[in-house]
Amino acid sequence: MYELTSKLVIYRGVETDSILMSLSDIIKRYEQGEANLQGEILTQITRLLDVSTKYGFNHNLWHNYLAYVLAMTETPFTLVSEKSAPVDGSVNIFVRNDLAIFKKLFDYDFSKLERDLNLNCFSVIQDYHAVLKNEQVYNKSVSEKVQELSALIEEAEDVDQIYDAVTDFYRRYGVGKLGLNKAFRVGQKDDEELLVPITNTGNQKLDDIIGYELQKKRLIENTEAFVQGRHANNVLLYGDAGTGKSSSIKAILNQYYPEGLRMIEIYKHQFKQLSEIINEIKNRNYRFIIYMDDLSFEEFEIEYKYLKAVIEGGLEPKPENVLIYATSNRRHLIRETWRDKQDAHSEDLHKNDTVQEKLSLAARFGVQIGYFKPTPKEFQTIVEGLAERNPELQISQEELLKQANTWEMQHGGLSGRTAQQFIDHLLGQRK
Numbered sequence: 414m415y416e417l418t419s420k421l422v423i424y425r426g427v428e429t430d431s432i433l434m435s436l437s438d439i440i441k442r443y444e445q446g447e448a449n450l451q452g453e454i455l456t457q458i459t460r461l462l463d464v465s466t467k468y469g470f471n472h473n474l475w476h477n478y479l480a481y482v483l484a485m486t487e488t489p490f491t492l493v494s495e496k497s498a499p500v501d502g503s504v505n506i507f508v509r510n511d512l513a514i515f516k517k518l519f520d521y522d523f524s525k526l527e528r529d530l531n532l533n534c535f536s537v538i539q540d541y542h543a544v545l546k547n548e549q550v551y552n553k554s555v556s557e558k559v560q561e562l563s564a565l566i567e568e569a570e571d572v573d574q575i576y577d578a579v580t581d582f583y584r585r586y587g588v589g590k591l592g593l594n595k596a597f598r599v600g601q602k603d604d605e606e607l608l609v610p611i612t613n614t615g616n617q618k619l620d621d622i623i624g625y626e627l628q629k630k631r632l633i634e635n636t637e638a639f640v641q642g643r644h645a646n647n648v649l650l651y652g653d654a655g656t657g658k659s660s661s662i663k664a665i666l667n668q669y670y671p672e673g674l675r676m677i678e679i680y681k682h683q684f685k686q687l688s689e690i691i692n693e694i695k696n697r698n699y700r701f702i703i704y705m706d707d708l709s710f711e712e713f714e715i716e717y718k719y720l721k722a723v724i725e726g727g728l729e730p731k732p733e734n735v736l737i738y739a740t741s742n743r744r745h746l747i748r749e750t751w752r753d754k755q756d757a758h759s760e761d762l763h764k765n766d767t768v769q770e771k772l773s774l775a776a777r778f779g780v781q782i783g784y785f786k787p788t789p790k791e792f793q794t795i796v797e798g799l800a801e802r803n804p805e806l807q808i809s810q811e812e813l814l815k816q817a818n819t820w821e822m823q824h825g826g827l828s829g830r831t832a833q834q835f836i837d838h839l840l841g842q843r844k
Contacts, residue, residue, distance in 0.1 A: 414521060415441035417514045422507040423490050424483070424515075432460050433482055433518075443526060451530050458534045465543070467612070469556035473563070474538040476519055480563035483515065483579055484555075487589040494583035495592060496698045505576075512575045519566060553613075554670075555593045558586050587673075591697055595666055596676045599683045599690065607686070607693060608677060619664040622657045623798040623829065624791055628782045629661060635780050636665050639736055640672045640700050646779025647724060647737040651744045655830030656784035658740040659706055665738075666702070676702045687723045695732035705739040724777040737778075744775060744783075786827045793817065795832040806839055 418427075418437040427433060436457050443450050461478055464470070470477035490504055523535035565578035586592055594610040619629050632648065639645035650658040666676045677690060687703070694701050705720075724737060775781070787795060796817040800806055806813075820835040821827055 414518070415444075417517055417521075421511050421514060423488055423504070423511045424486050426488055427482060427486055431482070432457050432464070432478060435460075440526065443530075451532060454530070454532065455534060458538065461538060465538075465541070468559065469543070469553060470541075470560065471543040472541060472560075473567075474541045475521075475535070476539075476563045476567060477560055479515060479518055480566060481555075481559045484559050484562060484582065484586075484593060485589055491583055491588040492697075494580050495587045497584075509572050509576055512579060513572045516566065516569070516572065516575060554595055558582070558593060587697075587699065591675060591694065591699060594675070595670045596678065598678050599680075599686060601683075607689060611678070614666060615663060617660055617663045617667060619661065619668060622660055622664065623795045624787060625657055625661075625784060628784055631780060631782050632661055632665060636669055636674070639702075640669050640674050642733075645736060647777060648739070648780045648782065649744075649775060649778035650738070650740045650782050650784060651742065652784035653786045653828065654742055655825065655828030656786065657829050658784050660829075661784075662702075662704055662706075662738055662740065669700075673699045674702065675699045676704050678704045678706065681705070681708065681720075684720055684723075687720070691723065691732060691735055694735065697734070699734065701735050703735065703737045705737065708739040708741045709743045721774055721777065739778065744781070787829070789818075789827065792821065792827045792832060795829055796835065799832055799836045800839075803836060803840060805843065806836070808839070 414437045418434060421427070436454070439450055439453050439457070461474060464478060464481065465474045468477075468481065470481075490508060493500075523539075527533055527535055562578060562582050565582075566575055569575045569578060583592075590597075590608070590610050594612075596611040596614050597608040598611055600606050600609045619633070622629065628650075632650075635645050635648055650661060652658065662676075666674060675694075677694075679687070679690070690703070720737075723731065793814050796813065797810065800808070800813055808816075816839075817832070817835050820838065821831050824834060825831045
C-alpha cells in the first residue's frame with residue numbers, strides 16, 4: 414500500500430495523520446518484518462468506524478472511506494473542477510495516474526495481512542451491516558453523495574470512467590466540507606476549525622409554514638436572484654416572536670442547497686471573525702448566506718460596528734457570493750430610548766447623528782420583511798393546517814379549535830409557534 418500512496422501527485426496533500434496514510438505506514442512496516450502491529454491497525458479501524466458512524470456509511474466501509482477522501486481533498490485541480498467541466502491539459506495525466514492508484518487501493522487485498530496477524534477486521538469492514546440510524550445521528554447530506562461516488566468507482570471498468578465519475582461529482586456537489594455540507598457554525602474552541610459543519614439541519618420546507626405567503630414570496634425572489642448570480646440584497650426578517658422568521662431561513666437553505674446555497678450561522682460575539690470568514694469563502698463556487706438569528710443590540714454593545722463595516726465593505730468590497738440574512742424582533746436592531754430623542758440633560762452635542770447611526774444598521778438590509786402575529790382567524794387556519802398533517806389526531810374541528818383557543822390564551826398568545834406547541838401537546842396525549 415505504501416508503494417501506491419507514495420506515488421500520488423494531485424492527491425498528495427492527503428493529511429499524513431489520516432487513516433489512509435497511517436495504514437499505509439503500518440503496512441509498510443509490516444512488509445519490512447515488524448511484528449506486534451495489531452494494536453496500531455485496530456486503532457485505525459476504530460477511527461474508520463468513527464468516520465463511518467458520523468456519515469452513516471454502510472456495506473464496504475473501506476470503499477466509502479476512500480471515496481470520502483476523494484470528495485474532501487481540496488487541491489487546485491479539484492477546486493477548478495467544481496467550477497467548470499473538465500478541461501484538456503497535462504494535469505489530467507497526473508489526475509488519471511492518481512485515480513488509477515485509488516482504484517488499486519479500492520481493490521487492495523488485506524487477506525494475507527489478516528492471516529499473518531490473526532485479524533479479521535478488514536473482512537468485517539468490507540462487508541459491514543450498520544445499525545439503522547435516525548437521520549439526526551449522522552450527516553445524511555454527505556453520506557448519500559459519498560456512497561454514490563463509492564458505488565460508481567466500484568463499478569468502473571477503467572480509469573476513464575473513474576475520472577468521469579469523480580469530476581462529475583465535483584461539478585455537481587463540490588469538494589471539501591464547503592461543497593458537501595449545507596450549513597456551518599463558527600468554531601468556538603482553540604482546536605476547532607473556523608467553520609465547523611452542522612451535521613443535521615432538519616427538513617423544514619417553506620410549504621410547512623402556513624400563511625405568510627407574501628413574506629415567503631419576497632424571500633424566495635431575493636434568494637433565487639442570489640443563487641442565480643443576479644443582484645440581490647441582504648435580508649432582515651423582523652416582527653413578533655414565534656411567527657416563522659427562523660423557520661423561513663432554514664427552509665430557504667433546504668430548498669436552494671442543491672443549487673449551491675450554503676449557510677453560516679454566527680452570533681454577535683463572533684462578529685470580529687466576520688472578515689476572516691468572508692476571506693475563507695469568497696473564492697468558492699457557492700453562494701453563502703451568513704445567518705444571524707435573533708439579532709439585536711443594547712446601547713452598550715458595539716459589535717454592530719463590525720457588522721456595519723462588513724456589510725458596507727472597506728477598500729475590499731463584500732464578495733458577490735455572500736449575503737447576510739438576519740432575524741430580529743426589533744426592526745431597527747439597536748435599542749433606542751427616549752433619551753435619544755430629547756435634548757435635555759445630555760452630553761451628546763449631535764443627537765441626530767447618534768440616532769442616525771443606530772438606524773443605519775437596519776438600513777443596510779435592502780430587503781426588510783415583517784412577520785407579525787396572526788389574527789384569531791389566521792391562528793385557527795394554522796391550527797387546522799397542522800392538524801391535517803397529523804391525521805392520527807382523531808378530533809372534531811369544533812373541539813380542535815375550542816382547545817386551541819384555550820391553549821393560546823394560556824401559552825404565549827397567537828403565533829405559529831403556539832399553534833405547533835398545541836399540536837405537539839395533542840400528539841403527546843395520544844397513547
